[in-house]
Amino acid sequence: MPTIAPLVALSALAILGTAVTPAAATTHHPDKPVTCRGKGVAPDALVRARTETVIHAPLSTIWKLQTDVERWPSWQPPVSTIERLDHGPFRQGSSFHWTTPIPPNPETSATSLDITSTVKQLKYGSCIRWTGPAIGEGLRIDGVHVWNFTKVRGGVRVTTEETHTGPQVEANVPAATEILSQGLKSWLTDLKTTAEAAH
Numbered sequence: 001m002p003t004i005a006p007l008v009a010l011s012a013l014a015i016l017g018t019a020v021t022p023a024a025a026t027t028h029h030p031d032k033p034v035t036c037r038g039k040g041v042a043p044d045a046l047v048r049a050r051t052e053t054v055i056h057a058p059l060s061t062i063w064k065l066q067t068d069v070e071r072w073p074s075w076q077p078p079v080s081t082i083e084r085l086d087h088g089p090f091r092q093g094s095s096f097h098w099t100t101p102i103p104p105n106p107e108t109s110a111t112s113l114d115i116t117s118t119v120k121q122l123k124y125g126s127c128i129r130w131t132g133p134a135i136g137e138g139l140r141i142d143g144v145h146v147w148n149f150t151k152v153r154g155g156v157r158v159t160t161e162e163t164h165t166g167p168q169v170e171a172n173v174p175a176a177t178e179i180l181s182q183g184l185k186s187w188l189t190d191l192k193t194t195a196e197a198a199h
Contacts, residue, residue, distance in 0.1 A: 034146045034161035036127035039120065041144045045163030046173045049181035052159035055192045057199035059149060059156050063125055065195055066147065069096045075194040076187065080112065094119045102136065102179065108168055111136035125149060141166045158191065160184055
């Protein structure tokens with residue numbers, strides 16, 4: 001989850017292993033790339049996933065939850081630890097180190113990922129793009145994670161896309177893609193649940 005988050009920036013690695021509820025209904029728009037200030041995910045990555053949901057809460061609430069990364073563990077159970085590596089407002093150049101468990105899969109055993117995410121692009125209230133490595137026992141993933149926040153009637157559409165590269169994930173693209181997809185859906189479910197409860 002480069003930041004694979006919050007993935008992280010490995011991105012963004014996505015949060016894995018949490019049950020997905022119907023609240024994070026997904027819609028795919030393959031012809032509309034998810035970008036931030038003109039930059040998107042890794043174009044040639046074999047492992048990629050995208051999902052979106054409408055959150056019925058103010059943009060300010062959703063943005064604060066997503067960018068106050070040190071509080072992620074309070075609403076994202078899969079985030080074990082997190083530390084901001086810079087101070088001040090969350091901005092381009094901000095970086096954070098976090099850990100999250102991942103389940104066993106056909107290529108690697110269960111492990112904990114150490115992720116260092118760096119924000120490469122950001123537009124306040126609109127989009128975030130982070131990149132970075134996620135490293136675990138016998139596993140290295142380089143991730144790119146992009147988030148878009150768009151006001152719609154009754155709330156905010158949150159769209160996220162992430163790619164992973166690395167020999168372990170590329171050894172079994174379908175399994176790695178499914179793990180990433182479930183992680184993104186879980187993240188959106190947790191964000192939606194928390195933001196709507198706060199609202």
